[in-house]
Amino acid sequence: MQRHLISAADLTRDDAVLILDTAEEMARVADRPIKKLPTLRGRTVVNLFFEDSTRTRISFEAAEKRLSADVINFSAKGSSVSKGESLKDTAQTLEAMGVDAVVIRHGASGAPYRLANSGWIDAAVINAGDGTHQHPTQALLDAFTMRRRLVGRDAGIGQDLSGRRITIVGDILHSRVARSNVDLLHTLGAQVTLVAPPTLVPVGVETWPCEVSYDLDSTLAKSDAVMMLRVQRERMNAAFFPTEREYSRRYGLDGDRMARMPEHAIVMHPGPMVRGMEITAEVADSERCTVVEQVANGVSIRMAVLYLLLGGNEPAVSHTRIEEK
Amino acid sequence: MSKILIRGAKVLGGEPQDVLIDGPVIEAVGSGLPAEGAEVVEADGKVLLPGLVDLHTHLREPGREDSETVLTGTRAAASGGYTAVFAMANTFPVADTAGVVEQVWRLGREHGYCDVQPIGAVTVGLEGRKLAELGAMHESAAGVTVFSDDGKCVDDAVIMRRALEYVKAFGGVVAQHAQEPRLTEGAEMNEGVVSAELGLGGWPAVAEESIIARDVLLAEHVGSRVHICHLSTAGSVEIVRWAKSRGIDVTAEVTPHHLLLTDELVRTYNPVYKVNPPLRTERDVHALREALADGTIDIVATDHAPHPHEDKDCEWAAAAMGMVGLETALSVVQETMVDTGLIDWAGVADRMSFKPAAIGQAQGHGRPVSAGEPANLTLVDTAYRGSVDPAGFASRSRNTPYEGRELPGRVTHTWLRGKATLVDGKLT
Amino acid sequence: MDTQQNNPQDNQREAEPSDARPVLEGPDIARVLTRIAHEIVERAKGADDVVLLGIPTRGVFLAQRLAAKLEQITERTIPVGSLDITMYRDDLRMHPPRALARTDIPGDGIDGRLVVLVDDVLFSGRTIRAALDALNDIGRPRAVQLAVLVDRGHRELPIRADYVGKNLPTSLRETVKVQLAEEDGRDTVLLGAKRDR
Numbered sequence: 001m002q003r004h005l006i007s008a009a010d011l012t013r014d015d016a017v018l019i020l021d022t023a024e025e026m027a028r029v030a031d032r033p034i035k036k037l038p039t040l041r042g043r044t045v046v047n048l049f050f051e052d053s054t055r056t057r058i059s060f061e062a063a064e065k066r067l068s069a070d071v072i073n074f075s076a077k078g079s080s081v082s083k084g085e086s087l088k089d090t091a092q093t094l095e096a097m098g099v100d101a102v103v104i105r106h107g108a109s110g111a112p113y114r115l116a117n118s119g120w121i122d123a124a125v126i127n128a129g130d131g132t133h134q135h136p137t138q139a140l141l142d143a144f145t146m147r148r149r150l151v152g153r154d155a156g157i158g159q160d161l162s163g164r165r166i167t168i169v170g171d172i173l174h175s176r177v178a179r180s181n182v183d184l185l186h187t188l189g190a191q192v193t194l195v196a197p198p199t200l201v202p203v204g205v206e207t208w209p210c211e212v213s214y215d216l217d218s219t220l221a222k223s224d225a226v227m228m229l230r231v232q233r234e235r236m237n238a239a240f241f242p243t244e245r246e247y248s249r250r251y252g253l254d255g256d257r258m259a260r261m262p263e264h265a266i267v268m269h270p271g272p273m274v275r276g277m278e279i280t281a282e283v284a285d286s287e288r289c290t291v292v293e294q295v296a297n298g299v300s301i302r303m304a305v306l307y308l309l310l311g312g313n314e315p316a317v318s319h320t321r322i323e324e325k
Numbered sequence: 326m327s328k329i330l331i332r333g334a335k336v337l338g339g340e341p342q343d344v345l346i347d348g349p350v351i352e353a354v355g356s357g358l359p360a361e362g363a364e365v366v367e368a369d370g371k372v373l374l375p376g377l378v379d380l381h382t383h384l385r386e387p388g389r390e391d392s393e394t395v396l397t398g399t400r401a402a403a404s405g406g407y408t409a410v411f412a413m414a415n416t417f418p419v420a421d422t423a424g425v426v427e428q429v430w431r432l433g434r435e436h437g438y439c440d441v442q443p444i445g446a447v448t449v450g451l452e453g454r455k456l457a458e459l460g461a462m463h464e465s466a467a468g469v470t471v472f473s474d475d476g477k478c479v480d481d482a483v484i485m486r487r488a489l490e491y492v493k494a495f496g497g498v499v500a501q502h503a504q505e506p507r508l509t510e511g512a513e514m515n516e517g518v519v520s521a522e523l524g525l526g527g528w529p530a531v532a533e534e535s536i537i538a539r540d541v542l543l544a545e546h547v548g549s550r551v552h553i554c555h556l557s558t559a560g561s562v563e564i565v566r567w568a569k570s571r572g573i574d575v576t577a578e579v580t581p582h583h584l585l586l587t588d589e590l591v592r593t594y595n596p597v598y599k600v601n602p603p604l605r606t607e608r609d610v611h612a613l614r615e616a617l618a619d620g621t622i623d624i625v626a627t628d629h630a631p632h633p634h635e636d637k638d639c640e641w642a643a644a645a646m647g648m649v650g651l652e653t654a655l656s657v658v659q660e661t662m663v664d665t666g667l668i669d670w671a672g673v674a675d676r677m678s679f680k681p682a683a684i685g686q687a688q689g690h691g692r693p694v695s696a697g698e699p700a701n702l703t704l705v706d707t708a709y710r711g712s713v714d715p716a717g718f719a720s721r722s723r724n725t726p727y728e729g730r731e732l733p734g735r736v737t738h739t740w741l742r743g744k745a746t747l748v749d750g751k752l753t
Numbered sequence: 754m755d756t757q758q759n760n761p762q763d764n765q766r767e768a769e770p771s772d773a774r775p776v777l778e779g780p781d782i783a784r785v786l787t788r789i790a791h792e793i794v795e796r797a798k799g800a801d802d803v804v805l806l807g808i809p810t811r812g813v814f815l816a817q818r819l820a821a822k823l824e825q826i827t828e829r830t831i832p833v834g835s836l837d838i839t840m841y842r843d844d845l846r847m848h849p850p851r852a853l854a855r856t857d858i859p860g861d862g863i864d865g866r867l868v869v870l871v872d873d874v875l876f877s878g879r880t881i882r883a884a885l886d887a888l889n890d891i892g893r894p895r896a897v898q899l900a901v902l903v904d905r906g907h908r909e910l911p912i913r914a915d916y917v918g919k920n921l922p923t924s925l926r927e928t929v930k931v932q933l934a935e936e937d938g939r940d941t942v943l944l945g946a947k948r949d950r
Contacts, residue, residue: 009522018852025837025853034890039840087640108642109513109524110594117593118638131642133524176524203529204521307840311850 003315004116004125005305008136009183013160016187018316020144021157022304023297029066030300039311040069043100048090049128050076050106055271056128056138059295060103063302069310072099087111088120095121101310102126109133109176124309132174138270139180141301143188145294146225149266162189167219169195169251170229170278171240173202177270178229182210193219197251199240200231216251220260227268228253228278244277254280258288266290328352329743330360334368334704336694338670341370346700349742353696366738368704374674376408376701376739378681378690379651380471380500380578381554381626384410384441386432387425388417393631393721395432398651399439401629401720403746405651406703406736407439409682409690410629414446415476421446421457423465430467438746442687445469447488447499451477456488463495470686473500475554476601478536480506485540489549498576498684500552501540503561504602508532513641515588515603523591525641528603530558537561541568541575550574552684555628557583557602559612566621576684578626579613581657582648586610586726596637596644597726600630617676618667624681627654631722649720653713655705656732663707664733670707689742700743709735719752773930773945777919782902782933782940785918786815789900790822792916797867800826802895804863805833808872808884809854814935815902816871832859836870836891841883856887863892869916873931875901878912903942905929 005011011019029035045064047057057073064071074094087106094102101124104112109131116125129135147156150164166185172178172194185192192210194201205212213219220226231247241247248254258267267279267289275281283289308316329346336342336354343358344351379402385393393401395412402410412429414420420429426443433441445462449455451474462469472492479485479501488499509532514520516527537553541564544551553565556577568575582600587607590598598604616622630647637644658677662668668676682691692698712731715723739747746753777785794800800823807816813835820833837854870884881899888897900916905923923929923944930943 022853025855028856032891036890037840038886039845086635086638086643088638106640108640111640111642113594114640118595131524179522179524202521203516203527204518207518208521307853308850311840311845312848313846314849316850316852 003309004112005136005309006113006116006125006127007134007183008139008180008187009134011136011184011187013187013189016140016143016184017158017160019140019301019304019308020147022308023140023144023300024153024157026303026307027297027300029303030296036066036068038068039307040064040067042070043310044070044072044098045101045103045306045310046072046074046094046099047128048074048094048102048104050104050111051129053105053129055295056105059298060128060302062299063306066299067303067306069306072097087115088118091115091121095123099123101306103128105129107131124315126305126309129176131176133176133179135176135180136184137298137302137305138177139184140305141294141298142181142227142268142270143184144297144301145268145290146266148297149290150224150264160188161185164190164224165193165222166190166225166227167193167195167223168227168229169216169253171200171231171235172196172205172229173200174235175229181227182208186210193223195219195251197241197247200235216257217260220257221262223261223265225266225268226253226261227270229270230272230274231278233274233277248277252278252280253283255282258283258286268294270294328363329366329740329745330358330363331366331368331373331702331704332360334371334373335670336373337674338372341368344373344694344702346702346740346743349700351694351696351698351700354694366704370708371737372670372705372707373694374406374670374703374705375678375692375694376690376703376741377406377655377677378685378687379407379410379627379629379654380624380681380685381475381580382410382412382629382651383415383631383647384412384429385416385631387428391721392633395429395441396436396438397719397721398629398631399433399436399441400752401649401651401718402439403739403741403752404719404736405653406655406705406739407651408701408703408739408741409440409442409687410651411442411444411471411685411687413475414444414473415451419446419450420444421449421451423458423461423467426462426467426469427465437741437744438752439741440687440690442471442685443467443469444471444473444475444500447472447474447479448484453477453479453481453484456484456491459488459491459497460495463497470495470497471500471552471684472497473502473554475500475502478502478504478506480536482539482543486543486547489544489551490547493547493549496686498550498552500554501536502554503533503536503540503556505532505536508535512603513599514591515605517588517606519588519591523594525591530560530605530609533558533602534560534564537564541565541573544575545571545573550576553577555580555583555602555626556613556622557605557609559609562612562616562621566616569621576623576680577621578624579617579622580628581625581650581654581661582726583613584610584617584625584661585657590726594641596639596641597648597724597728599641599644599646600648601646614661614665614667617662618672624676624684625654625658626681627651629720631720632724633722637724647724649718649722649725652718652720653725653727653732655736656734657727659707659734660732700740702738702740703736704738706735706737707733709733711735773943775941776921776944777903777942779940782918782942785902786818787822789916789918790819790826793819793823793869793900794826796915800831801829802866803831804859804866804868804894805831806836806858806868806870807833808870808880809835809837810936811931811933812872814933815873819871819900832861834859836884836887838880838883838887841886843879843883858891863888863894865893865895867896867898868894869898869900871900873902874929875899875904875914875917876907878908878910881912882910902931903929
């Protein structure tokens with residue numbers, strides 16, 4: 001049995017629904033005067049961040065603290081890592097301090113997998129985003145947000161996203177969020193369509209459980225949720241698209257395009273948004289945009305994941321699909 | 326030097342025969358040869374091959390003696406049945422002067438496990454800008470005939486053209502590491518279904534194929550010959566096949582690992598599978614095997630690339646590219662080519678000894694197993710099966726992708742000019 | 754995963770024992786709940802600040818039934834909710850994580866109220882200890898009382914019930930299983946031998 005959360009593809013439908021249901025209960029803690037549970041008292045969690053990501057780190061940190069875990073924040077910048085210490089040595093140093101779980105963000109795809117499977121450490125590993133590979137808690141919080149908005153807060157309990165149509169727009173090639181979402185949304189029964197210029201779709205996408213379109217306008221009317229991904233301006237210099245203006249004209253979400261979405265449909269964004277690039281201010285600030293909700297939901301999802309992986313003597317998430325080498 | 330009688334060896338896989346060695350040469354090949362005054366080696370049905378020749382080895386000395394030295398590398402070569410290896414130029418300093426190539430050549434001679442034929446760099450510092458002194462390296466004691474910037478592609482078309490032209494003066498050959506640099510910026514593994522899922526930078530087949538296509542056309546244009554290192558894709562096979570059909574003087578090599586392993590293994594993120602060129606798909610593997618069988622690909626070369634443990638015991642992105650191969654090459658070729666019926670042992674001798682020696686002009690190597698020829702020989706127990714244990718490697722490095730994998734065949738004896746370098750699987 | 758939402762430590766509610774015999778039947782359960790409702794009204798002097806919190810799963814149904822009876826007696830609306838104690842358990846490290854049940858605190862909260870915790874079986878007392886901790890994070894009641902359908906003894910903590918449907922002397926080799934119509938299709942309390950595992 002796996003004790004780690006490395007990839008959204010490792011979760012079964014029942015695992016994913018359990019995490020969403022648990023997160024729904026965790027969300028209620030946020031409404032209480034004392035936003036804290038004693039569940040992980042005495043457990044130590046390290047947030048091992050080799051990439052700057054303040055929002056993901058504070059989200060995990062809030063979740064860990066609400067569950068009463070002891071939290072160590074380790075940022076690679078200015079540390080021994082920048083002096084050439086390897087991931088292995090860093091991890092073993094932390095483990096020697098008695099860490100029960102490592103939440104890792106790393107610029108290299110596969111670094112969390114390697115940490116979990118190389119025998120370097122015993123602690124549970126939670127992937128907080130690796131390279132252009134996976135960001136499973138982001139996909140979970142996105143699915144949680146969709147279930148709340150599209151199925152209902154109470155009506156959603158025990159439910160998946162069967163039949164919902166989700167469109168993900170933007171830099172698919174470089175996006176761990178897109179990969180995680182395609183895997184998880186498919187597991188949860190949703191139909192996923194990726195929309196991007198062909199330069200930003202990976203070679204090999206044809207085996208993914210989703211549709212691919214180069215035309216945003218043709219997908220809007222049949223979307224229950226449209227997720228806009230951040231497009232970094234630097235991609236323009238690598239000739240992925242000609243100009244910022246052309247990109248936003250063809251693939252940006254503005255008020256006109258939003259009006260063509262079904263009335264119940266929502267606009268999502270994992271943040272940080274590049275306003276004027278993939279999304280206009282009008283859309284970003286509209287009622288239909290869930291970006292702030294997603295941040296709040298992130299804490300609940302991460303509490304659920306931490307509880308289910310660390311709250312007992314063994315994890316409650318089965319990870320039946322992963323085969324240990 | 327005393328005589329050695331190898332009794333009952335299947336020479337190139339044929340009927341059992343006796344082979345009598347006298348000093349550095351083969352005295353006789355036949356049945357019932359007299360054993361008087363000779364040390365007898367009972368071959369007992371093992372296959373006797375001409376000593377193997379590797380056109381593509383990284384010995385790391387000078388500069389990276391922590392991963393391999395000429396001594397440890399040539400001991401690994403002898404263990405794997407090799408009597409000659411061509412040492413790549415990407416050392417520190419780069420083998421781009423007569424001084425460096427002579428040093429490497431001399432170290433090989435002194436140790437006496439395996440002849441070391443240095444490969445010279447095509448360009449100064451492997452930087453691809455200025456031709457190295459190819460003539461001086463050729464005229465040195467090392468007598469360099471093969472030139473390569475391996476590890477880097479000679480991507481500038483003009484530099485490549487000039488190199489191809491220049492080496493004609495002394496019958497040299499340029500061995501190209503075909504990798505279009507712009508198409509492989511940030512590349513970490515074969516670009517395809519697996520890279521898309523794993524989020525690792527894609528290394529497209531076309532980055533290799535486009536350079537091969539360009540270089541065979543350049544070779545044709547200037548009337549020179551070109552050798553393609555570690556060809557790895559089905560598309561490359563098609564281009565080389567086309568070039569050969571056109572009469573272009575091109576030769577090509579494939580590594581053992583590209584004959585066996587695919588990019589599916591990268592799903593483990595274990596950097597032991599990180600190599601340049603990257604592991605490709607099942608379809609490519611089959612195309613490479615067929616091409617090696619039909620002669621489109623001329624030879625097997627190991628691209629033996631030792632790396633210290635710490636360069637592989639890390640995350641994928643931080644890891645070095647390359648695998649050791651000298652001590653497993655013959656087993657992998659038996660597994661993928663012989664046991665599958667694609668080629669016989671004479672075919673193995675052709676692709677791992679005769680042709681590589683001919684391409685690299687290795688004097689005294691890749692000769693027939695017959696009277697009067699140099700006694701460079703290797704004896705292989707082809708009935709053996711066992712799992713690979715890197716702890717037993719003679720190489721200083723252990724970065725093999727085959728650890729724990731069961732493979733057929735085991736080299737039991739190697740003779741370099743009549744001197745045993747390996748006896749009963751043990752180095753002398 | 755472990756989907757068991759109840760509480761084996763306190764109640765031993767595993768599969769129904771084969772030789773189980775009923776110790777309370779449907780009408781008995783209705784009768785004791787009526788009695789408890791009257792006792793609450795009496796002790797709380799009209800029950801005007803009572804909030805009932807059931808402990809999932811069956812405690813919630815009992816709390817709802819009690820609330821209905823209190824409403825009949827007092828002709829007032831009685832706030833009723835649920836209090837999941839999973840995250841406060843002292844044996845979390847001994848089992849796989851459990852799925853969480855709903856905590857649902859009535860809108861006016863519990864501050865200054867008389868909270869009556871409702872559970873089906875009182876055994877070691879550890880569930881109630883966890884419930885008191887959970888309450889502590891939610892608000893500050895005027896007082897907390899405990900109502901249980903069955904008290905089977907064997908307390909491991911200094912905790913006692915204020916309202917008891919039935920005192921049932923048991924041995925540790927026995928199990929007590931409460932079944933309620935809302936969850937199990939019928940009302941009954943079964944006493945049986947603990948099966949060897």
